Amino acid sequence: MNKPEKITKNSNGELVVPDHVIIPFIEGDGIGPDIWHATRTVIDGAVKTAYGEERKIFWHELFVGEKGFKKDGQWLSDDALGEIREHMVAIKGPLTTPVGEGMRSLNVSIRQKLDLFACIRPVKYIDPVPSPMKNPNKIDMVIFRENTEDLYAGIEWASGSPEAETVSTFLKEKMGASLPEKAGIGIKPMSAKNTKRLVAKAIEYAIENKYPSVTLMHKGNIMKFTEGAFRNWGYEVAIESFRDHVITEDELYDTYDGRQPAGKIVIKDRIADMLFQQVLLRPDEFGVIATPNLNGDYISDALAAQVGGLGMAPGANISNECAVFEATHGTAPKYAGLDKVNPSSLILSGAMMLDHMGWKVAATLIRSSLQMAVKSGKVTYDLARQIQGATEVTCSAFGDAIVRNMG
Numbered sequence: 001m002n003k004p005e006k007i008t009k010n011s012n013g014e015l016v017v018p019d020h021v022i023i024p025f026i027e028g029d030g031i032g033p034d035i036w037h038a039t040r041t042v043i044d045g046a047v048k049t050a051y052g053e054e055r056k057i058f059w060h061e062l063f064v065g066e067k068g069f070k071k072d073g074q075w076l077s078d079d080a081l082g083e084i085r086e087h088m089v090a091i092k093g094p095l096t097t098p099v100g101e102g103m104r105s106l107n108v109s110i111r112q113k114l115d116l117f118a119c120i121r122p123v124k125y126i127d128p129v130p131s132p133m134k135n136p137n138k139i140d141m142v143i144f145r146e147n148t149e150d151l152y153a154g155i156e157w158a159s160g161s162p163e164a165e166t167v168s169t170f171l172k173e174k175m176g177a178s179l180p181e182k183a184g185i186g187i188k189p190m191s192a193k194n195t196k197r198l199v200a201k202a203i204e205y206a207i208e209n210k211y212p213s214v215t216l217m218h219k220g221n222i223m224k225f226t227e228g229a230f231r232n233w234g235y236e237v238a239i240e241s242f243r244d245h246v247i248t249e250d251e252l253y254d255t256y257d258g259r260q261p262a263g264k265i266v267i268k269d270r271i272a273d274m275l276f277q278q279v280l281l282r283p284d285e286f287g288v289i290a291t292p293n294l295n296g297d298y299i300s301d302a303l304a305a306q307v308g309g310l311g312m313a314p315g316a317n318i319s320n321e322c323a324v325f326e327a328t329h330g331t332a333p334k335y336a337g338l339d340k341v342n343p344s345s346l347i348l349s350g351a352m353m354l355d356h357m358g359w360k361v362a363a364t365l366i367r368s369s370l371q372m373a374v375k376s377g378k379v380t381y382d383l384a385r386q387i388q389g390a391t392e393v394t395c396s397a398f399g400d401a402i403v404r405n406m407g
Helices: 032-051 066-072 078-087 106-113 162-173 192-209 227-242 249-254 272-281 293-306 344-357 360-375 395-405
Strands: 020-026 056-061 089-092 118-124 140-146 213-218 246-248 265-271 288-291 314-318 323-327
Touching (some): 020 032, 020 078, 032 056, 032 344, 078 106, 089 344, 118 344, 140 192, 140 293, 192 227, 192 265, 213 272, 227 246, 227 265, 246 249, 249 265, 288 293
Parallel strands (some): 020 089, 140 288, 213 288
Antiparallel strands (some): 118 140, 118 314
16 A cells, blocks of 8 residues: 655646545534544545545544644644645634634634635535525635735724724824724735735636636725725736736627627626625626625625525635635534534535545545435435425434445
């Protein structure tokens, strides 16, 4: 048997994935162990079905979150971050984040410390998952959310704190700003460099996966020098780096009379509140959506609701150096250890991971087999209570059913 090896990169910056590969995983908190067990079963089953003994994943656990704190008193250690950098690809369950106090979000910390600048959230309907939409089959979008700046940079000061008062005084006396007394203050940084690398990733994805458009989502009509700049920088990188592949929406109508040329991707932009309406009313007009952090947080969850909720929504956080694939929902501690919740988010994130590694046959097998499991009507409680005539099964049993469908 081949010795397990780490993923490397060649001189062109492309991943070199050994057939027997080491992949780090973070089990996660709350329901994390339950959904990870099912996910691991499904991924291993898909790899074995697709490739036999030729390929195999050797899983390497990283202790982060509650497990990390119990092990060595650290919620997120430098060693764990170093392991992700070294192995280049990892997968994780949900991690605990206290609301309003205590430690900062571990999910956000991982993204920022590893500079995972692109949060990628595909949203596609899986029949017959209940949906509030009349035609959910029209929904096939991928959100590219900038991860490192905007309000999620975490630059803020509490109301009444010395830091907030210092910033407030500066803004009033030096910048002529009008602020309410004792205001909490946050800073919204956005840069050309970080915007352009995010939009470039989105366009590359659209080219590779044959999406017809990339939409720049922004609130530039109000925040002209942050969100408006995001829009402008997005168009700039599209023209600078992808001119042979793209046309702007203006060019579509002015030059091509509204008929999209074969092989060209349309770059367009929409005001954020308008886009929330349009993805409901005309979802088939949108493919890849590139957005600043806060807008992306909102719209990715809203779109997930259109196809059945976060339990069915996969996600990844990617840089030019490494990638972390994750469940997009929380830890749901009241269900921890009950073998009850839907593991589909993490399973589908695992399929994204296999795509990223170039193991696309196994990734496709996971998606088609999960679709078959849902159609069978034997599903976890969240879907069973919504699908007429469905039978409730455990989290692990749902994973086992997906593997059986691979036969």
